[in-house]
Amino acid sequence: xxxxxxxxxxxxxxxxxxxxxxxxxxxxxxxxxxxxxxxxxxxxxxxxxxxxxxxxxxxxxxxxxxxxxxxxxxxxxxxxxxxxxxxxxxxxxxxxxxxxxxxxxxxxxxxxxxxxxxxxxxxxxxxxxxxxxxxxxxxxxxxxxxxxxxxxxxxxxxxxxxxxxxxxxxxxxxxxxxxxxxxxxxxxxxxxxxxxxxxxxxxxxx
Numbered sequence: 532x533x534x535x536x537x538x539x540x541x542x543x544x545x546x547x548x549x550x551x552x553x554x555x556x557x558x559x560x561x562x563x564x565x566x567x568x569x570x571x572x573x574x575x576x577x578x579x580x581x582x583x584x585x586x587x588x589x590x591x592x593x594x595x596x597x598x599x600x601x602x603x604x605x606x607x608x609x610x611x612x613x614x615x616x617x618x619x620x621x622x623x624x625x626x627x628x629x630x631x632x633x634x635x636x637x638x639x640x641x642x643x644x645x646x647x648x649x650x651x652x653x654x655x656x657x658x659x660x661x662x663x664x665x666x667x668x669x670x671x672x673x674x675x676x677x678x679x680x681x682x683x684x685x686x687x688x689x690x691x692x693x694x695x696x697x698x699x700x701x702x703x704x705x706x707x708x709x710x711x712x713x714x715x716x717x718x719x720x721x722x723x724x725x726x727x728x729x730x731x732x733x734x735x736x737x
Contacts, residue, residue, distance in 0.1 A: 573734075590641075594660055615629055663679070713729040
C-alpha cells in the first residue's frame with residue numbers, strides 16, 4: 532500500500548541502509564531460512580501494543596456510523612468512489628476533498644495519535660467498514676476500497692477471530708521492511724463482525 536510519506540519524506544540514505552539490510556537478511560526473513568519468525572514477532576507486537584485499542588469506542592462507533600451510510604452501496608458505487616479516490620491521490624497540486632474528509636475524521640486523528648505514539652514501529656493504520664471502504668486512516672492510502680485485498684478478505688469476509696499476518700515486504704520508496712497484520716473488528720454488543728483494521732509494522736525496528 533503506497534503512502535504519501537513513502538515517496539516524499541524519508542531521506543534517501545534510509546533506502547540505501549535498508550537495501551543493504553534487505554540483501555543480507557530480508558530474503559531470509561521472508562523465506563524463513565534462518566531469519567527471525569516474523570509472524571511470531573508481529574503477532575506479539577500486536578497483542579502487546581495494539582489489541583487494547585482496536586476495539587475501543589472510537590473505532591467501533593466510526594465503523595458503525597459508516598456501515599449505516601454504505602450498506603446500500605453496490606459494486607458500481609464502490610468502484611466509482613474508489614476511482615475518484617485514486618484520481619485525487621495521483622493528482623498533484625490540486626484539492627483532494629474526498630481524501631481530506633476521511634483524513635480529518637475524529638477516528639483518523641485517533642489513529643494518527645496511535646501511530647505517532649508507536650515511534651515509527653507503526654507506519655500505517657487502515658480502518659475498514661463491512662464493504663472494505665476506508666473509515667479512518669493514519670496516512671492516506673492509494674485506494675479507497677480494500678475489499679479486494681487479503682487484509683479484508685481474510686478477516687471480515689472470513690469472519691475470522693484470528694489476526695492475518697502478511698509476508699514481509701520491502702518498500703523501496705521508504706526503505707523499510709514492513710509486515711501488515713489485519714484483524715476483524717467485532718461489535719461488542721452483538722458480537723457480529725462490522726469491519727477490519729490493518730496495521731503496518733516496521734520490521735526494521737521490531
